[in-house]
Amino acid sequence: xxxxxxxxxxxxxxxxxxxxxxxxxxxxxxxxxxxxxxxxxxxxxxxxxxxxxxxxxxxxxxxxxxxxxxxxxxxxxxxxxxxxxxxxxxxxxxxxxxxxxxxxxxxxxxxxxxxxxxxxxxxxxxxxxxxxxxxxxxxxxxxxxxxxxxxxxxxxxxxxxxxxxxxxxxxxxxxxxxxxxxxxxxxxxxxxxxxxxxxxxxxxxxxxxxxxxxxxxxxxxxxxxxxxxxxxxxxxxxxxxxxxxxxxxxxxxxxxxxxxxxxxxxxxxxxxxxxxxxxxxxxxxxxxxxxxxxxxxxxxxxxxxxxxxxxxxxxxxxxxxxxxxxxxxxxxxxxxxxxxxxxxxxxxxxxxxxxxxxxxxxxxxxxxxxxxxxxxxxxxxxxxxxxxxxxxxxxxxxxxxxxxxxxxxxxxxxxxxxxxxxxxxxxxxxxxxxxxxxxxxxxxxxxxxxxxxxxxxxxxxxxxxxxxxxxxxxxxxxxxxxxxxxxxxxxxx
Amino acid sequence: xxxxxxxxxxxxxxxxxxxxxxxxxxxxxxxxxxxxxxxxxxxxxxxxxxxxxxxxxxxxxxxxxxxxxxxxxxxxxxxxxxxxxxxxxxxxxxxxxxxxxxxxxxxxxxxxxxxxxxxxxxxxxxxxxxxxxxxxxxxxxxxxxxxxxxxxxxxxxxxxxxxxxxxxxxxxxxxxxxxxxxxxxxxxxxxxxxxxxxxxxxxxxxxxxxxxxxxxxxxxxxxxxxxxxxxxxxxxxxxxxxxxxxxxx
Numbered sequence: 001x002x003x004x005x006x007x008x009x010x011x012x013x014x015x016x017x018x019x020x021x022x023x024x025x026x027x028x029x030x031x032x033x034x035x036x037x038x039x040x041x042x043x044x045x046x047x048x049x050x051x052x053x054x055x056x057x058x059x060x061x062x063x064x065x066x067x068x069x070x071x072x073x074x075x076x077x078x079x080x081x082x083x084x085x086x087x088x089x090x091x092x093x094x095x096x097x098x099x100x101x102x103x104x105x106x107x108x109x110x111x112x113x114x115x116x117x118x119x120x121x122x123x124x125x126x127x128x129x130x131x132x133x134x135x136x137x138x139x140x141x142x143x144x145x146x147x148x149x150x151x152x153x154x155x156x157x158x159x160x161x162x163x164x165x166x167x168x169x170x171x172x173x174x175x176x177x178x179x180x181x182x183x184x185x186x187x188x189x190x191x192x193x194x195x196x197x198x199x200x201x202x203x204x205x206x207x208x209x210x211x212x213x214x215x216x217x218x219x220x221x222x223x224x225x226x227x228x229x230x231x232x233x234x235x236x237x238x239x240x241x242x243x244x245x246x247x248x249x250x251x252x253x254x255x256x257x258x259x260x261x262x263x264x265x266x267x268x269x270x271x272x273x274x275x276x277x278x279x280x281x282x283x284x285x286x287x288x289x290x291x292x293x294x295x296x297x298x299x300x301x302x303x304x305x306x307x308x309x310x311x312x313x314x315x316x317x318x319x320x321x322x323x324x325x326x327x328x329x330x331x332x333x334x335x336x337x338x339x340x341x342x343x344x345x346x347x348x349x350x351x352x353x354x355x356x357x358x359x360x361x362x363x364x365x366x367x368x369x370x371x372x373x374x375x376x377x378x379x380x381x382x383x384x385x386x387x388x389x390x391x392x393x394x395x396x397x398x399x400x401x402x403x404x405x406x407x408x409x410x411x412x413x414x415x416x417x418x419x420x421x422x423x424x425x426x427x428x429x430x431x432x433x434x435x436x437x438x439x440x441x442x443x444x445x446x447x448x449x450x451x452x453x454x455x456x457x458x459x460x461x462x463x464x465x466x467x468x469x470x471x472x473x474x475x476x477x478x479x480x481x482x483x484x485x486x487x488x489x490x491x492x493x
Numbered sequence: 494x495x496x497x498x499x500x501x502x503x504x505x506x507x508x509x510x511x512x513x514x515x516x517x518x519x520x521x522x523x524x525x526x527x528x529x530x531x532x533x534x535x536x537x538x539x540x541x542x543x544x545x546x547x548x549x550x551x552x553x554x555x556x557x558x559x560x561x562x563x564x565x566x567x568x569x570x571x572x573x574x575x576x577x578x579x580x581x582x583x584x585x586x587x588x589x590x591x592x593x594x595x596x597x598x599x600x601x602x603x604x605x606x607x608x609x610x611x612x613x614x615x616x617x618x619x620x621x622x623x624x625x626x627x628x629x630x631x632x633x634x635x636x637x638x639x640x641x642x643x644x645x646x647x648x649x650x651x652x653x654x655x656x657x658x659x660x661x662x663x664x665x666x667x668x669x670x671x672x673x674x675x676x677x678x679x680x681x682x683x684x685x686x687x688x689x690x691x692x693x694x695x696x697x698x699x700x701x702x703x704x705x706x707x708x709x710x711x712x713x714x715x716x717x718x719x720x721x722x723x724x725x726x727x728x729x730x731x732x733x734x735x736x737x738x739x740x741x742x
Binding site: 033036037038040041052053054057058060061064065068070071072073074075076077078079087092093094095099143144145146149161162164165168169172191192194195196198199202203206207208220222223225231232233234236237240241251256257258259261262263265266273275276277278279280281282283284285288290291292300302306307309310311312315 | 498499501502503505506507508509510512513515535536538539542543546547548549550551552554569572573630633634637650652653654655660666667668671672688689690693694696698699700701702703704705706707708709710711712713714715716717718719720721722723724725
């Protein structure tokens with residue numbers, strides 16, 4: 001599968017998921033931080049969801065609205081474009097990440113600015129906007145607390161909602177003390193003190209910012225309105241105070257009508273931060289004279305989304321509203337954290353989004369559909385009912401298809417050989433005798449701890465049982481004199 | 494400038510939807526044959542399919558006849574650490590005067606008052622409190638020096654404890670209620686909608702809106718909610734109604 005136009009920052013030397021996970025699982029501090037945070041939020045989310053007796057109906061309505069929108073995506077995008085333009089905004093289209101970044105850089109320069117303030121946005125993480133702007137001499141200041149922690153720590157985000165979830169309060173205090181200019185001398189690790197330090201640090205930047213860059217949680221086709229859902233007020237600052245506002249939005253973020261917010265604003269806060277409502281939500285439609293930015297630009301981003309749209313099973317991932325509930329319930333995510341997924345989109349949803357946006361050719365992307373136990377907890381909590389296990393299995397098939405022609409696979413050799421052996425009772429009996437003999441000769445512990453290459457992969461994470469001294473078929477013919485049915489059960493060779 | 498990108502993306506979307514045999518309703522919906530490029534009735538087609546979408550959720554979780562909607566709003570706004578006081582209409586001016594006097598004593602500075610604020614609301618303000626009008630518009634630095642801001646609202650939502658500003662009369666432009674560290678909101682009981690759906694139906698999407706549920710907060714450190722980051726760190730609500738009696742929540 002190729003994804004024309006689809007590109008994301010390939011985190012340098014990105015290893016495959018199992019390799020990255022091995023390192024992560026060995027980090028006991030990381031595991032403790034993740035366990036603490038995800039368990040806290042899981043219990044709270046369950047409470048917030050239980051408050052609404054019609055949760056399942058809301059979820060099904062959200063799914064239906066998103067599927068409908070995707071089926072008419074061309075129509076709704078044109079409608080959005082017309083309404084944003086009518087309200088005084090400008091609409092740009094970007095096929096790939098580089099194109100989107102170049103549009104933003106051009107707009108920043110046209111505004112005569114050399115820096116921007118940013119609201120946390122998955123779309124610009126995906127396009128690697130900060131790095132692209134830096135190469136153009138434009139500084140990007142992340143203003144979300146967790147993004148700031150990540151940026152100051154020269155780190156990478158590890159969670160969709162809380163990019164610094166892998167850091168505990170003591171680590172955050174250390175990052176602030178070392179890297180935040182003007183951090184208070186006696187800074188404690190109280191979350192309130194850390195939040196206050198971030199407030200003081202960013203205040204002047206907000207008040208003097210010329211250009212703000214945001215994403216959007218929703219874009220309403222009917223009215224041309226954009227919606228940003230947040231907690232801290234940094235989003236309000238970025239979409240209100242600068243003279244120029246640029247919003248980079250994936251084409252799947254669109255909703256047909258204003259009324260649909262009654263569904264999505266009931267689902268999103270409860271699913272992500274386990275709140276009845278998040279502290280702040282901003283909506284704006286084009287420009288409003290005398291209130292907020294005078295210049296508004298909407299950049300509509302494809303970057304591989306239309307490839308996913310062409311996949312009957314995979315396209316359901318485009319319903320995602322980036323709540324991160326699936327990360328918080330995932331047993332795999334809880335143990336390895338977000339970095340192992342090698343993508344801005346970690347966790348179960350990342351395992352089905354990244355390979356679809358980027359294709360399954362790199363080792364990292366080819367390994368992501370396997371980064372799951374298929375337990376189904378993610379599907380259960382998903383507010384737009386994305387069947388993540390189904391999509392994972394589907395993508396595994398794609399990975400296998402992509403590999404098929406390429407090179408020798410011990411797995412395929414073993415299965416093709418076993419196919420031949422199992423079709424022939426004579427070969428099977430011979431194989432069983434050989435296995436029993438080798439089992440008696442070589443293995444005394446009752447377990448095979450390591451098979452030789454090329455079969456070593458099988459015993460990397462599990463023992464193989466030693467073949468029994470006598471097979472059932474051999475036992476049957478010995479005790480029933482060969483007159484029984486097993487010899488006749490299969491087709492004769 | 495980006496005409497090519499636009500055409501490419503639209504063509505790819507149409508090809509993708511044709512490839513999976515869809516015209517409407519998603520994988521579960523009725524497909525009525527592949528849609529041609531530039532299909533004349535695309536808009537009507539989308540609208541008809543949209544109108545037919547199943548919405549089995551409850552548009553109201555709280556029946557105003559059976560619930561005390563104003564009390565529910567007061568309780569839920571307080572859940573998110575807003576300070577909520579219920580006052581009778583006649584007690585509004587003294588309550589506002591008391592709240593603002595306490596604030597200015599703690600953090601000296603002018604109090605911002607947007608255009609259209611009813612004169613009666615601030616009728617009993619102590620003489621030493623300076624009111625600042627946003628005419629001509631104040632700079633961001635001036636807003637930052639204010640002790641606080643006092644506004645009305647467009648709608649409130651009981652179910653979620655949310656206050657919605659549409660930044661019209663009595664509310665001021667968005668920066669006014671964002672930069673100061675203290676926000677006093679006066680909500681009339683008849684402005685409280687029971688549920689989200691009812692509240693959204695009362696709004697004009699063409700206006701800018703801010704939905705406020707408690708003071709600025711973050712869950713970014715260990716996924717624990719902490720109040721007070723960039724927006725106003727104190728949100729004080731006076732809920733004014735007929736003869737409800739008064740009391741702090």
